[in-house]
Structures are given as C-alpha cells and as structure tokens.
Amino acid sequence: MLQQIGLDIKEEDRWQFLTDNADDIEKIGYTHRFTPEELSQKREALAEISISINDIETEKKEAMDLFKERLKPLNEEKQEILDCIKKGSEFVKDEECAKFIFHEEKMVGFYNKLGELVYSRPIMPQEMQKNFFSLNHKTGTES
Structure with a gap:
C-alpha cells in the first residue's frame, strides 16, 4: 500500500483525482500531523x-x-x-442615660429615654456625698 497518492498532481486538482479513482468515499476520523x-x-x-x-x-x-x-x-x-x-x-453604645443615686440602697441606676433601668452598680465613695438636689428626686408626683 502506498503512503501517498497523487503527489505529482497539483494540490487543487488532487482531491478530484482521488475521488475519480477511489472505490468509494466514506467519512472517517483520523489523526492529522501538523x-x-x-x-x-x-x-x-x-x-x-x-x-x-x-x-x-x-x-x-x-x-x-x-x-x-x-x-x-x-x-x-x-x-x-x-x-x-x-x-x-x-449593646447600645453612647446613648445618653439618666443617672440616679439611691443612697438608701447604696446603688446607682441608669435609665434610658423610655425610663427603663439599663444598668445599675454599687454607689462609689465620691457619689455618697448627698446634696440638696439628690435629696429631692422628681418622681412625677407632687409633694
């Protein structure tokens, strides 16, 4: 079997020569070397x-x-x-709260704008000194 056929025919005419002389034309897959x-x-x-x-x-x-x-x-x-x-x-950060000192209980309470106690702690020594205003907390009732 020959490795190549029709090399002496021009490239543009070669396929026509091959189809004219072949026994049949079939579609197959093969590997083409570059x-x-x-x-x-x-x-x-x-x-x-x-x-x-x-x-x-x-x-x-x-x-x-x-x-x-x-x-x-x-x-x-x-x-x-x-x-x-x-x-x-x-956690609410940096909101203004009202501070109330309860001398009788020796506690300090902080209340938010809704009047809710949000934090409490024991009274500190510098807060123990009573003054006139701390004795007269406004409670919303008339005295």
Missing part, C-alpha cells in the same frame, strides 16, 4: 487566546473585588443582626 507552519500558527493562536484569557481573568478579578466591597458591609450588618437574634439583645 506541518511546521501549521504548528507555528497553532502556537500563535494559543498565545493570542492566552492573552485574551488573562485580560478577562484580570477584569473578572476586578469585578469580583468590587462585588466583595459591596457585600462586605452587608455581610457585617447581617452578622450583627444574627448575633442580636442569637443573644436576644443588643
């Missing part, structure tokens, strides 16, 4: 595609960084809310 020129073209195509992939990956990373920045405060807020739900309470 010429040095074809191999060079494949390498160029690979380089161009690799550059395009790199550009897209860089663009993707930048977009993901933007999404991460947008998600970060939302995830932090979500975590705070989850913690509050888990604890059933939240």
Whole structure:
C-alpha cells in the first residue's frame, strides 16, 4: 500500500483525482500531523487566546473585588443582626442615660429615654456625698 497518492498532481486538482479513482468515499476520523507552519500558527493562536484569557481573568478579578466591597458591609450588618437574634439583645453604645443615686440602697441606676433601668452598680465613695438636689428626686408626683 502506498503512503501517498497523487503527489505529482497539483494540490487543487488532487482531491478530484482521488475521488475519480477511489472505490468509494466514506467519512472517517483520523489523526492529522501538523506541518511546521501549521504548528507555528497553532502556537500563535494559543498565545493570542492566552492573552485574551488573562485580560478577562484580570477584569473578572476586578469585578469580583468590587462585588466583595459591596457585600462586605452587608455581610457585617447581617452578622450583627444574627448575633442580636442569637443573644436576644443588643449593646447600645453612647446613648445618653439618666443617672440616679439611691443612697438608701447604696446603688446607682441608669435609665434610658423610655425610663427603663439599663444598668445599675454599687454607689462609689465620691457619689455618697448627698446634696440638696439628690435629696429631692422628681418622681412625677407632687409633694
């Protein structure tokens, strides 16, 4: 069996010669060996595609960084809310509260704007000194 047929015929006429002289035409799969020129073209195509992939990956990373920045405060807020739900309470920071000294009980109470006792502690030595105003707490009732 010959390795090649029709090499002496021009390349553009070769397929016609082969089909005219073949017993049959069938579609099959086979492995094609690249010429040095074809191999060079494949390498160029690979380089161009690799550059395009790199550009897209860089663009993707930048977009993901933007999404991460947008998600970060939302995830932090979500975590705070989850913690509050888990604890059933939240820590209120820097809210003005009314301080009342109860000399009889030797305690100090702090009340929020709703009048709820939010914190209490034992009276400190410097708070033990009574003054005229501390003796006359307004309780909402007339005296």
